[in-house]
Amino acid sequence: MSLIDHARAVRENAHAPYSKFKVGAALRSQSGAVHVGCNVENVAYPEGTCAEAGAIAAMVASGDTRIAEIAVIADSPKPVSPCGGCRQKIAEFADGDVVVTMATTAGVTLQTTVADLLPGSFDADYMSKV
Template sequence: MPSESVSDADLIAAARKVQSRAHVPYSEYRVGAALETADGEVFVGCNLENANYSNSLHAEEVAVAEAVKEGHSELSRIAVSSDRRDGVTPCGMCRQTLAEFCDDDLLVLCDEGEGEAPSEYTLGELLPNAIAEGMLE
């Protein structure tokens, strides 16, 4: 039986909390992500920059990796927050990573700041026509 889902506010709070662990010496732009799996577990990630920019990891990727590492492959929603509370959405690369593990209806919550409701999107809205496994055959 699936666990009870956490509230949107708690998911945003988890994304905000993990931002303090971000390693961002180049952009100084902290991002946190909190990913809820289909069975209600929450995994978090923060961005990790590297002097060789292409080796940097994004918060959403780290959260997905944590969930998959623990045996979860069904995702239900993700909250994304930057330290600027600017409604940041996952970048294209992160959207494609999410698409590997969920359907177009994955709910994406984007932190707009204190007292503001998060912006809500589905992954399908953010990444229409994603590259899928069946396309690579």
């Protein structure tokens, strides 16, 4: 199965009773393992979690720490893009040249890179003392 296929399948498990906007994400870690996540809403909106965050948490929980590729899918009119917070989360675990595939459930896809999604990202280099 492709990453989009994995993301499409897990999207069906999303808990989105408020927005009705189900999102699925799948990533391949550098070890080759596939990790998936879906959005999980909460009636207290800020307490929900994004699909990308769920996939990253699953990756880290399994012992992997680097993303080799990631895909995100939603029933949207154009390929769904990770939100700003998820872009930062992805950048924490992926190099700038990692491919991000964004898709619609109708089959439209768009590929970019982590660096193009989050130019000038805040990274660990800012935390080191000069």
